[in-house]
Amino acid sequence: SGALVAGGLLLIEEIERPFLTRSLRVADRVTAHLLGDDTPDQRVLGLLTTSVPAASGPVEALRRTRELGARLWYIRERPGAAGVAMAVAALTALGTPHLTVDLGRLAREDDALDVVSTAIREARLAGGSLVAGPIEVLADKVPAIRLLAEAACPVAIVGVRQWDPAWTPEVPVLLQAPLPSVGERSEIWRAMLNGHAPATVDPAGGTTPFRLTPEQVRRAARAAEYAAAAEGQPIDTAHLLAGARAQNAAGLERLSRRIEPRVRWDDLVLPPDTVRQLTELTARARHRDRVLDDWGMAARASKGRGLTALFAGDSGTGKTMSAEVVAADLGLDLYVIDLSTVVDKYIGETEKNLDRIFAEADRVNAVLLFDEADAIFGKRSEVKDARDRYANVEIAYLLQRMEQFDGLAILTTNLRANVDEAFLRRLDVIADFPTPEEEDRLRLWELHLAPALPREDDIDLDFLAGAFKLSGGNIRNICLAAAFLAAAEERPVSMTDLARATEREYQKLGRMIHVSEFGPYFELLRVTG
Template sequence: MSGADGIGYLWERLGLVGIRVARLVAERRRDDPRPDDPFRGLYLAADDADRLVAPSPVPEPVDPAEQRARAAAEERADRAAEAGTEPRLRQLAHVFGLTALDVEVLLVALLPDVESRYERLYGYLNDDVSRRRATVGLALELCGATPGDAIGRSRFTGSAPLVAGGLLMVEQPDQPYLSRSLRVPDRVAAHLLGTDTPDPRLVGAAWATEDHLAAEPPGEVSDGSERTRIAERLGDALRSGVSLGYLRERPGGAADDLAVAALVRAGRAVLRLDLDALAADPAPAELLAAAVREARLRAAGLVAGPVQALDPVGRPEQARLLRRLADQPVPVLLTGSDEWDPHWTRRAPLLVTAPPLDEQGRARLWRAAGGTRDADRPAGWADGVDPARELAPYLLGSDQIRRAAQAADQLALLAGADQVGADHLHAGVRGQNAGGLARLARRIEPGVGWTDLVLPGPVHDQLRELALRVRYRDRVLGRWRMRPGGGRGRGVLALFAGDSGTGKTMSAEVVAADLGLDLYVVDLSTVVDKYVGQTEKNLERIFTEAAGVNGLLLFDEADAIFGKRSEVKDAHDRYANLESAYLLQRMESFDGVAVLTTNLRANLDEAFTRRLDLIVDFALPDVAQRRALWDRCLGTELPRDDDLDLDFCARNFELSGGSIRACVVTAAYLAAEAGRPVRMADLIGAVQREYRKLGRLLLESEFGEHRPRGEPARVDRPREDSHARTRSTGP
């Protein structure tokens, strides 16, 4: 508690200690043969020895004037407490459970740190000019206790409130007990003098959250959502005496902010502790002690996470650290994504699941996070941008939202925009994606949109429904609880089935672009493995990394790993079925967005198709669609000759969109070599090459008057089936 009354009370109490120091100095000088000796304590003269062997004087009773001054100081402190400004020294005694003797010892040890003249006086009283701090013996003497007083000596042990709480350090353990120096840590002295700057030891590992509490938790604890109800109940439990909790975080759950909101509701300040930094610190026990002391000085609760940063099983020292953290005399709320193990702590914590932030919660945090502009250039939203809608497809924690908001504002500044647009928002969020998945899948930043798709209307509608499901899944599956139980996730799964080149991959890219997600194409070469069980491990790595990424996961040629289970005839069949069974379970608990593509829909197991949200069939384009594809693929920059007949190409060549694209690229190369615009002959030559690549016959009826020169007409004959040839050569 800062303020004149609180600091005034401290100085009054220190002044009373100064009176006792002056009285003790006067007593020593009466019997001191050399009171002004500048080398006191560095040698021992004969008369000093005689004085030392004399009986110790009996402590004098407390001076009545000192008693009256003490009573007046306490009366003023009582009035200040009634006015809501209780002195920090009194608060400290209450929070740390200090006795009256403890407070006196603390003041004796603090005095030379706030008034330098007492350094020399302590040196005189210690009979050693080099020892300028109070010792155990001097503190007992100034507090009116004898050196052999068992109660007085017990206040300096490691389990005593002063020492255990980090308020007093007993140094020089190799010295005799009464000669050990006492020191008040700088952070404790600063706190008593009214300073709230955290301990420098905590930089990078722990921080107070008062600066943004007004913008974040109170806003969350008012909207009637599931997270609000959890924060209210948890806050009430903390107020009722619960001191240990574990908040297990689901993807996008923001467990730390939920813990902060609960502590605020319980009337506590908050200190955040990064367990990653704690585990990496060379002296983690000292760092933890400093963090707990800081929390107690602030009357705060401790929010510590993530628990998975510690390894209680593999590293016994971290197991002890976790138990010590859970046994602190402050409310401790642990957060993490792992399941809680009862063996981690001696006490059972209150277990809470932190649900994901909904779209409104994400938008509220985004607004509270702000940007990096100054007050004269505030960052706002561009016209038509609804932050709740734009943030709906993402699973984001609070820290990710803050970083993404800053990144989006910086991107807007770079583009010279006065306001943050949807593109800046999407780019800022994509910048928060972890890099682990990019090592297991090919990352594609979408560069196409809905206008680039040439597909039938029903297929367009299904693709937009897929985007709609992703955008509103928090509302439907979360708030409206339309997802059944059984450990099912909130993922959205779709199957794109159709021939090669019909636009399956491009459609996935368009959906990802509409949602502001990156597209991650899973490379089957990194998944399928000949060794038993290795394929499942590879897939688990992909799903685990995908949980921390806001992206669309594309399994191309999915029938290779999502194939039908077969009758078990040997060990190979059994292990192949195990792979499929694992995938069925894992896909059902997936919380992300995944698209499977296949050329052979019939090869997929029916159990997979039942778990799919959408199945989109891609057929070969009709004439009108082929005409649009030819024109779209030629683009606006490629020069065209007047003899191009795209209607002829669309009518005569039954090609997929991918094949048309390949033909146009080949024709462009032919035109570039000749140094002229693309001609019809270039397109015909490109189609000829594409037919050969596909193994199709070149029919005169298809090419008509544009038949390539020198190319003989061929008659379409039915292909012989290999089994038919075998049968014809049989007996």
């Protein structure tokens, strides 16, 4: 009866009494099952999911190992690889009934052991097997993992991380869930939309950067249908992108700042070569699967699938804005991580902080922007002590995790000279953001003085562009400050407002104001000062 009690089929009554005087009874759920009621236990009802089977899966691997007596499989997946869907497809093809449990829906991780035990019982009552994931939810709950491994029914576990032998002495069959090809993803989207999208809309093409499982595609397609219906419009690419973005997990927002991109290529004022580098970066992100998988170039890649870039330039030269434009072009959100808050003075803590960030990043479809990379790169120096050595380890570890991240990760730095050449060689794209020349500064002044902004005729943008060697960020600040000065006095923006705002910006920069720079407008400062 020990196995029956452990499996939740029998319950021990009156546990406060001496052992030999206790009684056993059949669990209520088992009694209900015997009487024909197959309503799942409430403890797992909210975790059950009817996963969409993937187009392909490890069917033969499961069949062969099952014939050898295997009862435990671990399917490792990359984001979008649909390990659960592939396990379901394989078990369905083998004619094995199955129960699929989404551990990510656990309300409290403290309930993990009880939920796993109940799920195993439900699978046994159904006479089938159990599919459970993601394993990351149970990574710190070893007893729950061991319960899965020792279950009296076949179990397929799915996760992103590598199987840890310390979890259980039971050795699972290790399988890898491949990413669906571009063609397979297109078929999945078409099947889920069920003809509701016009033939002119290419769902897979419009959502290429997104790593979505078939189940996530189903939810994204449904969200797109609802959004289009609410607007009284046919489904278009914008609806599909919004539905795909809605599948992102919220965990990364606790560790970063999420930006929904609103700027476009026309908003950038950069040298032509920098713009070309940015367009090449988006092309690599958009066509990566086709080149690496469909065209077989993955075998010739020297590192992981991750796409890494470095944006180098002074503050205010457009690095963050460019990352936002790249994300917008790909239809992805941008998550900004301030590395100065990640770096820890205690050895080893920085790596732990990065681990937490990338663990959450693997669950979203987004562009990662690691801002203030000088917090790490600025430490690289000649190794004189243990702290210097670990500072260099932190850089190597960050780049390693960026390469493993199955998406686009961007670093920004104000001091490219601080970055070692060995690390520069590991980056896919390096874009320089120089201080703008006079012609570009004039475009920036025109861009940041909005068309709807009321202005006086005395504004001399040619003078401002030629006299002040400022970055785009500084020019934006000046235009905004000048607009507030004018609004406070309920009048249009004048050259006086721009002169005063420029003076304030100089003070913020710690720079002296020279008469020669303000030229004929220097007296405006004295009059208003």
